[in-house]
Amino acid sequence: MRRRLLFLSLLLVPLAARAQQVGVLTHDAVLHDGPSRTAPRLGDLAAGETVSLLRREHRNGYLQVRTQTEDVGWVWELYVHLVDPTEVHEPTTPHTLVPSPLGVDVPAGDFDNCPDSGDAQLARVRVLNRLKNRSAEPRDADIDSSVTLAAMLAPSSGDSGDLGRFQETKAAEITAFVYRVIPGGKKETANCKLGDPVHRDTHIELILGPSDTAEIRRVIAEVTPRWRAALKDRGVDWSTAALQQTIEGHWVRLRGWLMFDLEHQAQAENTNPGNSANWRATAWEIHPITFLAAAVSPP
Structure with missing residues (x-):
């Protein structure tokens, strides 16, 4: 429901703001390695996810984007709704940055059962x-x-x-x-x-x-x-x-x-x-x- 409300709010962004190179997916989409549906599949993207456009012009109906997981690929342009970047931020009450203290104790080793080496295979x-x-x-x-x-x-x-x-x-x-x-x-x-x-x-x-x-x-x-x-x-x-x-x-x-x-x-x-x-x-x-x-x- 929250994702749907976010998307509905994005539809109200004025046209002038859409010049920004950020978009929200309106449908589930496939991230391809090239501007074609036959290009190798890099992954799946869900409706509501945000992407950054690497170039404004499309190629064969596809846009080159960078995802929030920092993957670069191509998605069908009709599935990308351009928005003002400020509209994709999580809302929170504005407040002043509190300087972080020195001498912070950060436990070594696992964090919430994830080791410091993560779960990488290589x-x-x-x-x-x-x-x-x-x-x-x-x-x-x-x-x-x-x-x-x-x-x-x-x-x-x-x-x-x-x-x-x-x-x-x-x-x-x-x-x-x-x-x-x-x-x-x-x-x-x-x-x-x-x-x-x-x-x-x-x-x-x-x-x-x-x-x-x-x-x-x-x-x-x-x-x-x-x-x-x-x-x-x-x-x-x-x-x-x-x-x-x-x-x-x-x-x-x-x-x-x-x-x-x-x-x-x-x-x-x-x-x-x-x-x-x-x-x-x-x-x-x-x-x-x-x-x-x-x-x-x-x-």
């Missing part, structure tokens, strides 16, 4: 998941002061490419403008493919400023379920809905561990330059975020 993905699910708080000595948002966005150079620019044993503290906040993937192995809001990451897209919004100019930072739960115990709300209201469209200062997401190298401009399906600048992320506070625009 050894390299289990290693990646342990990095995503780190529970230790970075010390000041762990911070790499050379890491800024501009440094993360910069094209890679040298023999080691983008991967060799930073170290996953280090953390960063940066100031950035938040372009948008959306739920993380429903089927992330790091979270044992649990799709409810409590067990999904919060995906935060960071940019240099309000006018620098191209997808290939964005850096990703993530709130993980275990850090969200630990902050909730300290009276701080890091739910996706709350962060949409408090930090989207604002400057923030955040701290967290550096992580190179090998699973998204193919969608990053620094590792796959010129790919039309790229939706991020780099595979480097701040993941997990361990501290978050409001900030002012840099001079």
